[in-house]
Structure formats: C-alpha cells, structure tokens
Amino acid sequence: MSTVVPLRTPARRAPRLALLGTGVVGSALVTRYERLQAAERPLPSLAWLANSRALHDCAGSPQRALDDANRAAARTDDLPPWAEAEALHAGDIVVDATASDAVAGWHAEWLSRGVHVVTANKLGAGSTLSRAQAIAQAAADAGARYGEAATVGAGLPLLRSLRALVAGGDRIHRVEGVLSGSLAWLFNHYDGMRPFSNFVRQARQAGYTEPDPRIDLSGEDVRRKLLILARAAGLPLEQSDVRVESLVPAELAALPLEGVDAALGQLDAPLAVRFKDAYRNGGRLRFVGRFDTERASVGLQVLPADHPLCGGSGTDNRVAIYSDRYDEQPLVVQGPGAGAGITAAALLDDVLAIAAAR
Ligand SMILES: NC(=O)c1ccc[n+]([C@@H]2O[C@H](COP(=O)([O-])OP(=O)(O)OC[C@H]3O[C@@H](n4cnc5c(N)ncnc54)[C@H](OP(=O)(O)O)[C@@H]3O)[C@@H](O)[C@H]2O)c1
Structure with missing residues (x-):
C-alpha cells in the first residue's frame, strides 16, 4: 500500500527566522528577541544571523552568535557569507536589518520562493519602481508576506x-x-x-x-x-x-x-x-x-x-x-520615528504577525 504524501510538506516545517545585519538595529532585534523568548511569546526559532563578514548559527545563544559575527574579520570572498547558508524554505522568515542594495535585490527572489521578508531596509520598496513592483508581484504570486512597517516611521501606523x-x-x-x-x-x-x-x-x-x-x-x-x-x-x-x-x-x-x-x-x-x-x-x-x-x-x-x-x-x-x-x-x-529599539520592535511585530497568520 502506498503512503499518501501531503502536497505542501515544506510549509508544514516549523518556520525558521534568519537575520541579516548585526549593526545597531540587528543588535537591538536580538536583545528584544531574547526578551520575548523569555516571556514565552510564540516566536519562530532564530536559526542563523549574518553580516557582510560572517554567518553564525544561533542554536546555542543568539547573543553569542551576534557577538561572534560582530568580531569576525573582513571577508575577501565576493559572495556574502549567507549566500552559502542552507537555503531558506517556503514559510521561513528573513529579516533584513541592513542598508545594503545587494540584500534588497534579493527581496523579490525570497518572496517568489515563499519566504516571508521583514525589512528595515528602504532599498526594497523605496528604490526603483521596477524593484518595488517585482516585490509586490512576487509576494502576491507566492502568497508570502512583505513586512515593511519598520521602513517608514519605525513602525508608526502609517x-x-x-x-x-x-x-x-x-x-x-x-x-x-x-x-x-x-x-x-x-x-x-x-x-x-x-x-x-x-x-x-x-x-x-x-x-x-x-x-x-x-x-x-x-x-x-x-x-x-x-x-x-x-x-x-x-x-x-x-x-x-x-x-x-x-x-x-x-x-x-x-x-x-x-x-x-x-x-x-x-x-x-x-x-x-x-x-x-x-x-x-x-x-x-x-x-x-x-x-x-x-x-x-x-x-x-x-x-x-x-x-x-x-x-x-x-x-x-x-x-x-x-x-x-x-x-x-x-x-x-x-x-x-527613529531609534534602534522601536525599529527592532516594529520588525518583530511583523515577524509575530506572520507567524500568527500561518
Ligand atoms: N538606526 C536606526 O535608528 C534605524 C531606524 C529605522 C530604520 N533603520 C534602517 O535599518 C537598517 C540598518 O540600520 P543600522 O543603523 O542597524 O545600520 P548599521 O549599524 O550600519 O548596520 C548595518 C549592518 O548591515 C550589515 N550588512 C551590510 N551589507 C551586508 C550584506 N551584504 N549582507 C549581510 N549583512 C550586511 C553590516 O555588516 P558589516 O558590519 O559586516 O558591514 C551591519 O551589520 C538600515 O536600512 C537603516 O536605514 C535604522
């Protein structure tokens, strides 16, 4: 007798969170993440975080991974460290806390794979019209969410x-x-x-x-x-x-x-x-x-x-x-409408909303 395999197997995995950017906002996000975790809020697990130099697994402690990433030496490789990371899957959430045009160039690609994107980086929806339209189209086609509340007014209800x-x-x-x-x-x-x-x-x-x-x-x-x-x-x-x-x-x-x-x-x-x-x-x-x-x-x-x-x-x-x-x-x-703490809170609000909507 054959086994019936559910069609949407990947979406059934517990969603993972990945953080790009370990600067002022990324660091505030890790602090707030750990606080919410201690308060037992239903957050997706933070799988890894990365900056332009290094990627670190967060399994032990997100704060330790953050410190290690921020201590990393400059990278000589052309590719960013996260390009080699285990691929993100449909249902996962990537947080962009960089100001990088290259990272913003990935938003539509992630969304088209069903990966939700939450961003403080304005270069996604706030640069060329063609990029903003590609992001909206990819999100609509794949049913993935684009959380951008942190880009304007640091999460004010605008x-x-x-x-x-x-x-x-x-x-x-x-x-x-x-x-x-x-x-x-x-x-x-x-x-x-x-x-x-x-x-x-x-x-x-x-x-x-x-x-x-x-x-x-x-x-x-x-x-x-x-x-x-x-x-x-x-x-x-x-x-x-x-x-x-x-x-x-x-x-x-x-x-x-x-x-x-x-x-x-x-x-x-x-x-x-x-x-x-x-x-x-x-x-x-x-x-x-x-x-x-x-x-x-x-x-x-x-x-x-x-x-x-x-x-x-x-x-x-x-x-x-x-x-x-x-x-x-x-x-x-x-x-x-500015400040690392409220920006990180706006990012995690979007993450929680996406996790709750699954
Ligand atoms: N600060 C605020 O109050 C505030 C408020 C609202 C919105 N924002 C927005 O939030 C974003 C982050 O701001 P921030 O103040 O945290 O900046 P930041 O302190 O300069 O940190 C930027 C981070 O992005 C990383 N990065 C750069 N290129 C990357 C790449 N290709 N791949 C992965 N990581 C990369 C940097 O890593 P390296 O150190 O390795 O270069 C660094 O960790 C910006 O878009 C900013 O406009 C900031």
Missing part, C-alpha cells in the same frame, strides 16, 4: 493606515509629513542664533543621524520613505518623479567622509538666512516630504506655526493624510 483607507475605497488626495527623525530633531532645535553645523554634530553624537549626516541632509532618505508611502497609496511613482531639495552644498557633497566634519560650517550661512526669513513672517522651518496625485517633493518649507506638521518634538515623525474621508481635517499620525 503604511497600515494608508492601506486600510485604500482598501476601504478611499482615494488618497495628499500626504505630507516630517518623515526623518534626525531632520525633525534638527529643525525642532535650530534657533537661528547658534550655527546649524553645531546642531548637526550634536545630533550625530546622539545617534540621530547616519554616521555620514549628508545622507539625512540630502533628503535621499526622505525620498525613499515618500516613495514607499506613495506606492502604498496606489501611486506608481518613479524615483525621478520626486523633486528633492538637498541641504548639502555641492562642495560639501563632493568631500570624502573624513573631510565632512570640518566642512559642516558650509551649511550655516544659507540656513541662517532661511531661518531669519521664516521667523520674520511668523513661520517655522520643517523638512517635509509631500505627494498628491500630480506631484511629489522633498525639501525645506516654511510653515505657519499652527500647521499640523509643526507639532511634535524631539525626533517625532508627524504625517498628515488627506483623503475622501479626511478631506478638511487630515488624519495625523505622530510619534517617535
């Missing part, structure tokens, strides 16, 4: 609110927001008297900016977040559809990283003028990303002090959504 409105038949008219925690902090603190460059140094020391603050000041990070939001709202925007006003003068942009700190003073005079003009008219400077059905832009704006985007403090993100339903008064989502 993407999910937009998607819920669209699913409910609402048309999104306009979205505008302070989408960068570091730029929010800078313009919440800049007083027009002390040099702007001093605030940039302070923000970098506090860990609010990227190690190279030009990545924040150029508006590129906000452009990626705006693209992710616009695409979630149903607008198939290309990167070139977003007009970006960089705060970084061309001379500063051209410098190697080692030369940046000494040249940050180049930011001061132009921003002092902008601040004075705004202040004279009772306005506030805010670095805003905005799209409507016709255009999209990222840059510094003068807003009236009572504008919905002028509230919030510290590194708060603040986003206003206008739709059929929220026509005159927008739906406003506000809260801390």
Whole structure:
C-alpha cells in the first residue's frame, strides 16, 4: 500500500527566522528577541544571523552568535557569507536589518520562493519602481508576506493606515509629513542664533543621524520613505518623479567622509538666512516630504506655526493624510520615528504577525 504524501510538506516545517545585519538595529532585534523568548511569546526559532563578514548559527545563544559575527574579520570572498547558508524554505522568515542594495535585490527572489521578508531596509520598496513592483508581484504570486512597517516611521501606523483607507475605497488626495527623525530633531532645535553645523554634530553624537549626516541632509532618505508611502497609496511613482531639495552644498557633497566634519560650517550661512526669513513672517522651518496625485517633493518649507506638521518634538515623525474621508481635517499620525529599539520592535511585530497568520 502506498503512503499518501501531503502536497505542501515544506510549509508544514516549523518556520525558521534568519537575520541579516548585526549593526545597531540587528543588535537591538536580538536583545528584544531574547526578551520575548523569555516571556514565552510564540516566536519562530532564530536559526542563523549574518553580516557582510560572517554567518553564525544561533542554536546555542543568539547573543553569542551576534557577538561572534560582530568580531569576525573582513571577508575577501565576493559572495556574502549567507549566500552559502542552507537555503531558506517556503514559510521561513528573513529579516533584513541592513542598508545594503545587494540584500534588497534579493527581496523579490525570497518572496517568489515563499519566504516571508521583514525589512528595515528602504532599498526594497523605496528604490526603483521596477524593484518595488517585482516585490509586490512576487509576494502576491507566492502568497508570502512583505513586512515593511519598520521602513517608514519605525513602525508608526502609517503604511497600515494608508492601506486600510485604500482598501476601504478611499482615494488618497495628499500626504505630507516630517518623515526623518534626525531632520525633525534638527529643525525642532535650530534657533537661528547658534550655527546649524553645531546642531548637526550634536545630533550625530546622539545617534540621530547616519554616521555620514549628508545622507539625512540630502533628503535621499526622505525620498525613499515618500516613495514607499506613495506606492502604498496606489501611486506608481518613479524615483525621478520626486523633486528633492538637498541641504548639502555641492562642495560639501563632493568631500570624502573624513573631510565632512570640518566642512559642516558650509551649511550655516544659507540656513541662517532661511531661518531669519521664516521667523520674520511668523513661520517655522520643517523638512517635509509631500505627494498628491500630480506631484511629489522633498525639501525645506516654511510653515505657519499652527500647521499640523509643526507639532511634535524631539525626533517625532508627524504625517498628515488627506483623503475622501479626511478631506478638511487630515488624519495625523505622530510619534517617535527613529531609534534602534522601536525599529527592532516594529520588525518583530511583523515577524509575530506572520507567524500568527500561518
Ligand atoms: N538606526 C536606526 O535608528 C534605524 C531606524 C529605522 C530604520 N533603520 C534602517 O535599518 C537598517 C540598518 O540600520 P543600522 O543603523 O542597524 O545600520 P548599521 O549599524 O550600519 O548596520 C548595518 C549592518 O548591515 C550589515 N550588512 C551590510 N551589507 C551586508 C550584506 N551584504 N549582507 C549581510 N549583512 C550586511 C553590516 O555588516 P558589516 O558590519 O559586516 O558591514 C551591519 O551589520 C538600515 O536600512 C537603516 O536605514 C535604522
């Protein structure tokens, strides 16, 4: 008598979790994973973690694997260490806590194999339109989930609110927001008297900016977040559809990283003028990303002090959504939108949601 083999055998295996990226966010994720594990939350087992240098099995202790990976020497091989790892199977979950374009290039491939992807890396859904569409298509075809709540607002209920409105038949008219925690902090603190460059140094020391603050000041990070939001709202925007006003003068942009700190003073005079003009008219400077059905832009704006985007403090993100339903008064989502702890929490929320939906 022959044995009946269930058709979906691989999906019956217990799902495994794999983590790429052992930096600030990856480390916070391991800490939170161990805390949730101790609280007996139903998490998939963390099988392995990797950075660009090494891959370590987490069977003994995730924290030990993390420490070992972070101690690893630079790799000479062309292939990343995880390319040689045991293949991930349908139902497994890979977490991308890198800022790597090469890793983001794998998102659609993993999804097409039925592997769920949870990401803090904006280069998946926030770079070229063709990549974002390939990701959405692969997820739909294979029935795999793409968890991207950590990419915009570090898990604030932004993407999910937009998607819920669209699913409910609402048309999104306009979205505008302070989408960068570091730029929010800078313009919440800049007083027009002390040099702007001093605030940039302070923000970098506090860990609010990227190690190279030009990545924040150029508006590129906000452009990626705006693209992710616009695409979630149903607008198939290309990167070139977003007009970006960089705060970084061309001379500063051209410098190697080692030369940046000494040249940050180049930011001061132009921003002092902008601040004075705004202040004279009772306005506030805010670095805003905005799209409507016709255009999209990222840059510094003068807003009236009572504008919905002028509230919030510290590194708060603040986003206003206008739709059929929220026509005159927008739906406003506000809260801390940066930081390793809340980003790791957003990633693990997505992991738990995927595990619970199986
Ligand atoms: N920090 C925050 O508050 C925050 C908030 C929201 C979102 N994010 C996003 O989260 C991501 C991670 O940020 P982070 O601050 O943790 O960065 P990070 O500290 O610079 O860590 C990046 C990690 O990615 C690894 N990596 C690079 N290329 C890789 C590859 N090809 N394969 C595997 N690992 C690779 C690096 O490994 P090596 O050390 O070997 O190079 C490193 O462990 C970024 O996309 C960032 O934009 C960060």
